Amino acid sequence: MSSLQPAQLVEQLHRGDPRSVARAISLVEDQSDVGASIMQGLDQQRLDEALTVGITGPPGAGKSTLTGALIHHLRQQKIRVGIIAVDPSSPLTHGALLGDRIRMMDHALDQDVVVRSMATRGRLGGVCAAAGAAMRIMAASGCRVILVETVGIGQSEMDIASLADITVLVLAPGFGDEIQAMKAGILEVVDLLVINKADMPGAQKLLFDLGKGLRASDQVLQTCASEKQGTADLLTRLLSLEKMLRQEQKLQQRRLCSLRQETVDWSLELFKKRLTALVHAQHCTGIDPRVAAEQLLNRVIPG
Amino acid sequence: MEVYRVLIAKPGLDGHDRGAKFIARALRDAGFEVIYTGIRRTPNEIAASAVQEDVAAVGLSSMSGAHARLFPAVLASLRQAGAADIPVLGGGIIPAEDITLLQEAGICSVFTPGTPAQAIIKAFKDACQQQHQHRN
Amino acid sequence: MSKKDPSLQGWQDNELARTLARFPERKDKFTCHGGRTVERLALPEEVDQEYLDKLGFPGRYPYTRGVQPTMYRGRFWTMRQYAGFSTAAASNERYRYLLEQGQTGLSVAFDLPTQIGYDSDDPMSLGEVGKVGVAIDTLADMETLFDQIPLDKISTSMTINSPAMVLLAMYIVVAEKQGVSADQIQGTIQNDILKEYVARGTYIFPPQPSLRLITNIFQWCSTNAPKFNTISISGYHIREAGSTAAQEVAFTLANGLTYVQTALDAGLALDDFTPRLAFFFNASSNLLEEVAKFRAARRLWAKLMKERFQAKKPATMMLRFHTQTAGNTLTAQQVDNNIIRVTLQALAAVLGGTQSLHTNSRDEALSLPTEASVRTALRTQQVIAHESGVADTVDPLAGSWYVEQLTDAVEQEAMQLIERVDEFGGVVACIENGFIAGQIEDAAYQYQQEIESGERVIVGVNEFQVDEDVEVPVMRIDPAVEDEQVHQLKQVKAERDQEAGQQCLSDLETAARSESANLMEPVLNAVRCYCSLGEICNVLRGVFGEYRGRAW
Numbered sequence A: 001m002s003s004l005q006p007a008q009l010v011e012q013l014h015r016g017d018p019r020s021v022a023r024a025i026s027l028v029e030d031q032s033d034v035g036a037s038i039m040q041g042l043d044q045q046r047l048d049e050a051l052t053v054g055i056t057g058p059p060g061a062g063k064s065t066l067t068g069a070l071i072h073h074l075r076q077q078k079i080r081v082g083i084i085a086v087d088p089s090s091p092l093t094h095g096a097l098l099g100d101r102i103r104m105m106d107h108a109l110d111q112d113v114v115v116r117s118m119a120t121r122g123r124l125g126g127v128c129a130a131a132g133a134a135m136r137i138m139a140a141s142g143c144r145v146i147l148v149e150t151v152g153i154g155q156s157e158m159d160i161a162s163l164a165d166i167t168v169l170v171l172a173p174g175f176g177d178e179i180q181a182m183k184a185g186i187l188e189v190v191d192l193l194v195i196n197k198a199d200m201p202g203a204q205k206l207l208f209d210l211g212k213g214l215r216a217s218d219q220v221l222q223t224c225a226s227e228k229q230g231t232a233d234l235l236t237r238l239l240s241l242e243k244m245l246r247q248e249q250k251l252q253q254r255r256l257c258s259l260r261q262e263t264v265d266w267s268l269e270l271f272k273k274r275l276t277a278l279v280h281a282q283h284c285t286g287i288d289p290r291v292a293a294e295q296l297l298n299r300v301i302p303g
Numbered sequence B: 001m002e003v004y005r006v007l008i009a010k011p012g013l014d015g016h017d018r019g020a021k022f023i024a025r026a027l028r029d030a031g032f033e034v035i036y037t038g039i040r041r042t043p044n045e046i047a048a049s050a051v052q053e054d055v056a057a058v059g060l061s062s063m064s065g066a067h068a069r070l071f072p073a074v075l076a077s078l079r080q081a082g083a084a085d086i087p088v089l090g091g092g093i094i095p096a097e098d099i100t101l102l103q104e105a106g107i108c109s110v111f112t113p114g115t116p117a118q119a120i121i122k123a124f125k126d127a128c129q130q131q132h133q134h135r136n
Numbered sequence C: 001m002s003k004k005d006p007s008l009q010g011w012q013d014n015e016l017a018r019t020l021a022r023f024p025e026r027k028d029k030f031t032c033h034g035g036r037t038v039e040r041l042a043l044p045e046e047v048d049q050e051y052l053d054k055l056g057f058p059g060r061y062p063y064t065r066g067v068q069p070t071m072y073r074g075r076f077w078t079m080r081q082y083a084g085f086s087t088a089a090a091s092n093e094r095y096r097y098l099l100e101q102g103q104t105g106l107s108v109a110f111d112l113p114t115q116i117g118y119d120s121d122d123p124m125s126l127g128e129v130g131k132v133g134v135a136i137d138t139l140a141d142m143e144t145l146f147d148q149i150p151l152d153k154i155s156t157s158m159t160i161n162s163p164a165m166v167l168l169a170m171y172i173v174v175a176e177k178q179g180v181s182a183d184q185i186q187g188t189i190q191n192d193i194l195k196e197y198v199a200r201g202t203y204i205f206p207p208q209p210s211l212r213l214i215t216n217i218f219q220w221c222s223t224n225a226p227k228f229n230t231i232s233i234s235g236y237h238i239r240e241a242g243s244t245a246a247q248e249v250a251f252t253l254a255n256g257l258t259y260v261q262t263a264l265d266a267g268l269a270l271d272d273f274t275p276r277l278a279f280f281f282n283a284s285s286n287l288l289e290e291v292a293k294f295r296a297a298r299r300l301w302a303k304l305m306k307e308r309f310q311a312k313k314p315a316t317m318m319l320r321f322h323t324q325t326a327g328n329t330l331t332a333q334q335v336d337n338n339i340i341r342v343t344l345q346a347l348a349a350v351l352g353g354t355q356s357l358h359t360n361s362r363d364e365a366l367s368l369p370t371e372a373s374v375r376t377a378l379r380t381q382q383v384i385a386h387e388s389g390v391a392d393t394v395d396p397l398a399g400s401w402y403v404e405q406l407t408d409a410v411e412q413e414a415m416q417l418i419e420r421v422d423e424f425g426g427v428v429a430c431i432e433n434g435f436i437a438g439q440i441e442d443a444a445y446q447y448q449q450e451i452e453s454g455e456r457v458i459v460g461v462n463e464f465q466v467d468e469d470v471e472v473p474v475m476r477i478d479p480a481v482e483d484e485q486v487h488q489l490k491q492v493k494a495e496r497d498q499e500a501g502q503q504c505l506s507d508l509e510t511a512a513r514s515e516s517a518n519l520m521e522p523v524l525n526a527v528r529c530y531c532s533l534g535e536i537c538n539v540l541r542g543v544f545g546e547y548r549g550r551a552w
């Protein structure tokens, strides 16, 4: 599959063609111009209808397993689903090991389960820069629900919470520091808290400890993802939460906030690149860096 | 700077993934984004994953002697998925006469025990580079 | 204290005397050329408390110096060489030949579909049937495999883990048909599922139901087949996956502790099943570290059994083990060098006090070995046994400052790892959270990087190379084997009593759903009705689910 016109690619991805979906995501991820024009042509109605769910939590809590269970339930209802699994890139080599697929291979041959592994590529905070675009491409291809799995330790849950419509924090006994989560105020930004591995000792205690920080008692769910226990419930909760948010116009508000935030993030990312190039091109020796920065900035955004 | 995405997969039933995991790590350390599918994947699963992940190359590893049947089966699955342009590299305990057979079938590089990691990384780089050129 | 220490006297009067009475030594007198006597057991000048705590006497707690008082002066280790053949008929022919040659033990390697519970006609089996061992689909194949082989006279070792219960059941039914009852059969099943999740990869079900199957086997065999070794707890594959020596000991013993605890939790009595536990280790090339490893493993297991389970019987505390030389150290380059590697490794196993030994053939890592190289591998053991003299005295390296220091170090490092596993909540938790696999992978990666950088020299690979065509020899299994096996399976399935088979499978399902049921009887029934391995495993898959690898 070589040099496709953006319009053609968009048309094919709207039909759900797996290769076109995948290629479109790459084009955006690689920040190509073609990628930019693809994003302009996506079916807005599909984007509006899709639900995006962030699934975050410490490594080992069971996010991928839980995602696998959600895929199972969604497919039982014949809902086409997209999955974005984000793992960190090495800051040194820029390489990455993306291994979340292993837990989702049950659905490897199902064309209506679109899985994409993505590396953070230098973006801090656990979400990659192109995640938002990848979500929209999947939505445009007909995915009704898109699950985004990100590693969340401490603060980085915030980023996914601002990107996704609904955010689920997954914790498990013995994994990650729940006290840390409470201190960082994470419980306030996530919509649902899942205590996974309910079959393991310590789950009750975790539930009790965290109960104190919750807005409402129905904000928390217990699951045993490996046995698909409580996971159908979780899906029901997600879908009814969506319905409520839509009815109260809150989903639309969240989307707007999210798009704004994404715009700021992208601006900063692009800005830094250009700025760096600019500074390197200038020979401004002898000027205090802080003064030089003011001068430079005044040229772009007059203060 | 271009980032290459590759898929490392183990077709067939053998669970000896020491080699596959070593290569996955070595590729990561060489700057690749490596998607690992785990052991026991069917050719169709591997092809479908390669397409969804839009990788520039697929690396296969087999230690049980099933390469002769399984590597070409992966190529066939890729063709069927409309992804014949994704190059496939393979490694394992592969006798000399099979190397020729596999290459004739369309496997672009074949590695055997003792192939230095640097040579393997270079082969992946070349394969990815070619695939990316073909894209644009 | 001196050599006249009362504990020495006690050992001589009890353990040693009893052993000598029952099993006389190989020779009346062991001497060097010229007549100098070889001592049975060399001892320090002073047999003090520290010596007794750390080393003691062979055949006595903590078993550092070996599990028998006279070790190889009584009898050499068992030289057990095995090979895999693609079909039941070909294997049967080979077995009968070996038995005619005076061999008393058989060793069966199964192909991968069998090891993972797939029938030969399953799409997953494509290309794998008969590749690394024999394909067994139904009882009919097992009948062919042991045709005219008296199962009351031989012992059979089967490398089978996740579906071990099914293969054991088939073996028992074949014996039954020969008129041999289960209490007469002898042999070993590997049956060690925990290492499959972290190293070898032939798992089917998740850890918990797998542990239940194992405990069911322990329980059933302790009353019905008491002469059968129900598990071989294997560090071999952990090491092959790239672990260090200390990790090999640690994770193997941790697995062992898990099996013991699970069986106790299920209500078994410690002394009923522990004597039937056997271990299986790797012998790699670092000679002295390997010797230390074996000695450390023995001492640590004895201590753990005593301290954690209040074991009292010697048979419960003794770590008996089989050893295989390290396949991963064999090189495709200058294959003859492998003979030297295997010699060092075999020597390590013998100096470390192994109970049985498989020496790899020079070309074994790359293909099914040729007959000539199999012979050389066996000769390697025989030269060590008859010519090297190391078998004439017990634990010859004891007391070497370096070896003792290394033994302590390996034991300590292993114990620390076991404690970390405990802190994480045990082996099953460490399979889930990736701790064990991660440790092994890190060690493997580091080792390989050292080779790649040239820091670690592998002769013929990254130094001392010659210009040669490195040829991997051909391991050609006729593809017709797969078609033939599939054909036979179809025939068996067509000819059996379908209704009875279905009934057995549904009974099995019911039993599997009730957590307290022992599945051995329902599996025996299903096997008798020629239900296939795949059908039986599919029923269990339906109830237990399948294990997916850990995300990585």
Ligand SMILES: Nc1nc2c(ncn2[C@@H]2O[C@H](COP(=O)(O)OP(=O)(O)O)[C@@H](O)[C@H]2O)c(=O)[nH]1
Pocket: A057, A058, A059, A060, A061, A062, A063, A064, A065, A066, A103, A196, A197, A198, A199, A200, A223, A224, A225, A226, A227, C431, C432, C433, C550, C551
């Ligand atoms: N006991 C138990 N283990 C679970 C459960 N959910 C997931 N696991 C295991 O926890 C480990 C980590 O799961 P994974 O989904 O990879 O976690 P992630 O790193 O958060 O994506 C795996 O071995 C799972 O099998 C559960 O509900 N109970």
Ligand SMILES: [Mg+2]
Pocket: A063, A064, A065, A100, A149, C551
């Ligand atoms: Mg994950």
